[in-house]
Amino acid sequence: MNVLILGLGNLLLSDEGVGVHAVTALGERFRMPDGVEILDGGTSGMDLLDSIAKRDHLIVCDAIRSDARPGSVQRIDGDSIAAFFATRISPHQLGLSEVLANLELLGERPGRVTIIGVVPEDLRLGTELSAAGREGMEKSIEFILDDLAAMGVQLASAPLAATGTG
């Protein structure tokens, strides 16, 4: 098993950074077993190519643009992934979709890709999440735990000293 849990987003734009906040909190609360790795990808694009290459499963947590209620969370996978990238215009244009397309060319695209998308409330300058952003972060962590459980991965809590509030 070779899983990457990737948080994407800009920590300087409030809820835009929710994906990074979520994976950071996940790493603080739980110990990852061998074969499951957490990465704060920020707003990077091609820099992530090596980290994403050849994974069995890539789980991406990111803010998404949607008409749904702020703080709600959507799981996008299977055939919906291609449609998601076709309509999304990301602030980081040379982003995940280019990285995945290039990996496809190399024959190193992850076997499975899941996006856990959080609908942001506030995208203004700021390093804190909004109330809806915090709610979305907690929900997205549950979604990720569900995905891991479906793969048969049960996480042990991290030692107390490493527990953060996110």
Next chain:
Amino acid sequence: MTRITIDPITRIEGHLRIDCEVDGGKVTNAWSSGQMWRGIETILQGRDARDAWIYTQRICGVCTTVHAIVSVRAVENALELEVPLNAQYIRNMIIAAHGVHDHIVHFYQLAALDWVDIVSALGADPVATAKLASSLSDYTRNDVFEFQAVQQKLATFVESGQLGVFASGYWGHPAMKLPPEVNLLAATHYMQALEFQRTANRIVSILGSKTPHIQNLAVGGVSNAINLESQSTLTLERLFAIKADIDKLIEFVNQAMLSDVAAVGALYADWTGYGAGVMNYLSVPDMPLDTKGVICELPGGYIPGGDLTAFRPINGQLDDYFRDGVKEAVKHSWYAYHGGEGARHPWDGQTNPQYTDFEDDGKYSWIKAPTFYDERAQVGPLANVLAMYLAGHEPTKRQLEKVLGIAGSVHGSPIPLAALHSTIGRIAARAVRCAVLLETLQNQWQLLMDNLARGDFDTYNRPSFPKGEIRGYGVHEAPRGVLSHWAVIENGKIRNYQAVVPSTWNAGPRADDDALGPYEASLIGNPVADPELPLEVLRTVHSFDPCIACAIHMVDPEARPIVQVKAL
């Protein structure tokens, strides 16, 4: 007259809008507009100056490293704090490896698709391609089997109807002119470039402890503990792994990338006649070799009006000539200066948003317009390579002459240095700089090893902040050109912070005198065969390697369909 709006420009980082008026098949007027607001300065106010770099490296996903490095330099400058030699060498290696990664990605993954027709590569003869390749260089991976394999892979891709990463290309456009064999050669190296940019990035991650966000910086040095035997630190084994990676990169860049750029450039020689734009070139020295940043391995300087005889060097990273020349204007930007509308020095800079509609003759961009002694300046690899050449930097001279030599033999007649003032020239200069950076990387690696052999293991000088106000600035010749951060610090806390970034210099709108910015000026006179498919405009804009995320930064709050080109 037709007006074209391209919004957003793709295959760049960030959100950029370009408007052109086209008359008689040529661009007659142009506007460059950043469509996101940046306000990093606001976030930094009141924070501990030692932490500023942790925030600045979040400005942009491509340039994390460069904003981190220049931020610690700005604070060190304010403190007059020296940096141990080992820390300089380690930082320099990170800077060089990052630059190599960035330049490889730009040429193959971003710019090449404006010139190389991937679909045409399917019709190439792999044997003829190998013969052509061997006339350009001795690169060992230019063999028939490699070309056949790539051709087959591309065929599968195209047949499946899923062009994937190549979907944004203008295949079959009348401005695409390369023979099928050159297209196949470049497509093959496109695939290999994906492998080598990872190699370059690995060097950054070994030295920086992590990518995409390096962790090893500190105001006063680096936090890498050096113990040649202990596994948890920078060891001999890791240093030799880096050396092996440098050697692999040198082979690819010298044997494949330089000759590809030269050949493509020569076959599009007409494009050396377009795209010059603003010919005041500005670059800064980098790769400090002492603890103060006074002596640098790579030179920089200012060339006014494209006149190479008027070159004025900038001496080290603390030259007042640079410090005192920089201002930013907002007459055509969506900001207001309180207390005088004229251009301001970054230490006195302000970031007060004042949004209007897109006004052709008024405000139309979230990017400010920087000036150097009240003149617009073009920054980037072309400015840097010209300065290094004029300063007599031997590796630059050798690599530049090599590229011009190959281009001349493909073209069938010599290519003069003046051809560099162009769209193609910017691309060629970036490849030259990439090769130069690799030599620097090799040199800095050796300097570090030699210094360690002398028994010097220092990597950090502890900063201490005085009471009251201090000011500092840091410069860095980043992959897209001159980057400077300007900090005003009071009792150890940030009071004002301004980042004047390369894409601000180049992508900025008109300044106080209403003269066009470098992107805008470079587009005037560009041919446009088909206003609905303005490939030629993209060629010139992409030649600057736009990275707008730090020039400005905010998600466009309006949900709207992807409109890429609108011709009215």
